[in-house]
Amino acid sequence: MGAGLGSARLGMGGPRRLLLISNSTLHGGGYLGHCQQHIQSFLGQKVKRVLFIPYALHDRDAYARTAREKFESLGYRLDSIHESCDPVEAVRTSEAIFIGGGNTFRLLKALYDNSLIHEIRKRVLEDGIPYMGSSAGTNVATVSINTTNDSNPLNP
Numbered sequence: 001m002g003a004g005l006g007s008a009r010l011g012m013g014g015p016r017r018l019l020l021i022s023n024s025t026l027h028g029g030g031y032l033g034h035c036q037q038h039i040q041s042f043l044g045q046k047v048k049r050v051l052f053i054p055y056a057l058h059d060r061d062a063y064a065r066t067a068r069e070k071f072e073s074l075g076y077r078l079d080s081i082h083e084s085c086d087p088v089e090a091v092r093t094s095e096a097i098f099i100g101g102g103n104t105f106r107l108l109k110a111l112y113d114n115s116l117i118h119e120i121r122k123r124v125l126e127d128g129i130p131y132m133g134s135s136a137g138t139n140v141a142t143v144s145i146n147t148t149n150d151s152n153p154l155n156p
Helices: 033-043 060-073 087-092 104-113 117-126
Strands: 018-021 049-053 077-080 097-099 131-134
Touching: 018 033, 033 131, 049 060, 060 077, 087 117, 097 117, 104 117
Parallel strands: 018 131, 049 077, 049 097, 097 131
Antiparallel strands: none
């Protein structure tokens, strides 16, 4: 369970576009406020819709609302994968992917349970769509989550 999205061989496919953010909120700031200019520069004007993956937090509805408000304020439509009847197809048709923060172990388990690891790797590593991660979403973009300091409620 320790292998993240980045464990695929990176020598294959086209250019990779990743924006990896350590956290989504700085003390005293709003959600993604500290990096919103980077987000707009990274996604640009070609991307109109972002697929959000909120699996790292328990309350996915509230998390999606928060992310949707921020991305809409930046001019992007946000679709949350947990609201999709077919998560794999949602990844296949996404213009950009943003995986939010929370518990890395919870996130990675949900990605595997929903058969999304291969599809996300393909879209990002081969198709070259933009990938954003914050906190846990950044962790799973690496080769391993072995050094993550999150508590693991799934394997106490």
